[in-house]
Amino acid sequence: MPLPSQPLRKLGFLTIGLFDEADPRTGHESTLGVIELGEQLGFDSAWVRHRHLQYGISSPVAVLAAASQRTRRIELGTAVIPLGWENPLRLAEDLATVDILSGGRLNPGLSVGPPMHWDQVKHALYPHTADAEDFSHDRVRRFLDAVRGEPVTTFRGTEGFEVYSDRVQPHSPGLARRLWYGGGSLRSARWAGENGMNLLTSSVVKAEESEDFAEIQLALIRTFRAHHPDGERARVSQGLVVIPTDSATPSQRAKYREYAEKRTPRTREPQGPGRLLFAPDLVGTSDEIAERLYAHAAFREVDEVAFALPFTFEQADYVQILTDMAEKLGPALGWRPS
Incomplete structure (x- = not known):
C-alpha cells in the first residue's frame, strides 16, 4: 500500500x-443518533444532505440545531443547501443562530441554480415572483454578504423601546470562514475560489474536458485553489461513497457489493444532457479502500474528507460502517480520532 504524502487531517461522514x-420521528431520531455516534468515535465532522419533497431531511438547519444540543465537539455541516429554495437573508439568520448555539461548529454548504422540478413547484414556492427570481451566483453573494455582516437595511437605531441593527443578528464572526x-x-470551482469560500467536491462531477472522474475532480480542486486568496491552503473536502467491510457480517458484505454493483453502470460514461459523471462506490476492507484512495489523483490533493453513507441501509449497517471508518480506515489514511 503506497504511503500518503501527508496524513488525513479531518475525517467526516455524510448522511441523507x-x-x-x-x-x-424515528428516522430523524436515528439521524441524530448517528451524529452522536460519530462524535463518540472521534469523527471531526458530520454532514447532512438536503432533500425537498422527499423522505429525507428537508430542514437541515433544524436537524443540526437539535444535533448541536446533543454533541459538544463534532463539526456539523450541510451538503448542500440548494439556495434556490431559500431567502438568503432569512437563511443567514437561521444559520448564524445555530452556529451560536453550537459554539461555532457549523459548516454550511450551499449550491445554486433553479430548484429541482422547477416548473412543477414554482407556483407553490414563489407564486408571485417565480419569473423574477435570480438563481445565479448573485443569490449566493447576497447570502455571503449577509453572513459577513454587510448592511441589509438602510435603517438602524432606536424606535420607541425597540433597537434595530442594520445587519443580520445574531452575527457569528467565524461563520463566514x-x-x-x-x-x-470548473465555473463553480472558480467562482467559489474567487469569492473566498471552501469547496465541497462530491461523487458527482460534470464531464467538461475529460471523462475520467479523478482527472475531472483534480481539475476542479486546482482551479478552485488557483483563484482562491489562500492558494494551496484553501480548504477542499472530498466526498465519495466509501463502505469498509472489516467487521461486516457475510450478509452485510453481500448487500454492500450488490448495492455498489447496481450503481456501477452510471459511472462508466457521462449521464444526461448535463453530462454528469458519478464516482464508483468504494467497497472492501479498509486496507483495500486506502490503496484505491491513494491511487486517486484528487484524493492526493486533499487532507479532509466527508465520506458519504449509502442511502438505503439499516441503522446496524451505519454503525458498522462508521465504526470501521473510525477504527480501521481512518488510521490506514494516517488520521487520528479527535
Missing part, C-alpha cells in the same frame, strides 16, 4: 437521513 412517511460551496463544474 431517510425516514418513513408514516413515522418520520466556514461556508462551503458544492461545485461540480
Whole structure:
C-alpha cells in the first residue's frame, strides 16, 4: 500500500437521513443518533444532505440545531443547501443562530441554480415572483454578504423601546470562514475560489474536458485553489461513497457489493444532457479502500474528507460502517480520532 504524502487531517461522514412517511420521528431520531455516534468515535465532522419533497431531511438547519444540543465537539455541516429554495437573508439568520448555539461548529454548504422540478413547484414556492427570481451566483453573494455582516437595511437605531441593527443578528464572526460551496463544474470551482469560500467536491462531477472522474475532480480542486486568496491552503473536502467491510457480517458484505454493483453502470460514461459523471462506490476492507484512495489523483490533493453513507441501509449497517471508518480506515489514511 503506497504511503500518503501527508496524513488525513479531518475525517467526516455524510448522511441523507431517510425516514418513513408514516413515522418520520424515528428516522430523524436515528439521524441524530448517528451524529452522536460519530462524535463518540472521534469523527471531526458530520454532514447532512438536503432533500425537498422527499423522505429525507428537508430542514437541515433544524436537524443540526437539535444535533448541536446533543454533541459538544463534532463539526456539523450541510451538503448542500440548494439556495434556490431559500431567502438568503432569512437563511443567514437561521444559520448564524445555530452556529451560536453550537459554539461555532457549523459548516454550511450551499449550491445554486433553479430548484429541482422547477416548473412543477414554482407556483407553490414563489407564486408571485417565480419569473423574477435570480438563481445565479448573485443569490449566493447576497447570502455571503449577509453572513459577513454587510448592511441589509438602510435603517438602524432606536424606535420607541425597540433597537434595530442594520445587519443580520445574531452575527457569528467565524461563520463566514466556514461556508462551503458544492461545485461540480470548473465555473463553480472558480467562482467559489474567487469569492473566498471552501469547496465541497462530491461523487458527482460534470464531464467538461475529460471523462475520467479523478482527472475531472483534480481539475476542479486546482482551479478552485488557483483563484482562491489562500492558494494551496484553501480548504477542499472530498466526498465519495466509501463502505469498509472489516467487521461486516457475510450478509452485510453481500448487500454492500450488490448495492455498489447496481450503481456501477452510471459511472462508466457521462449521464444526461448535463453530462454528469458519478464516482464508483468504494467497497472492501479498509486496507483495500486506502490503496484505491491513494491511487486517486484528487484524493492526493486533499487532507479532509466527508465520506458519504449509502442511502438505503439499516441503522446496524451505519454503525458498522462508521465504526470501521473510525477504527480501521481512518488510521490506514494516517488520521487520528479527535
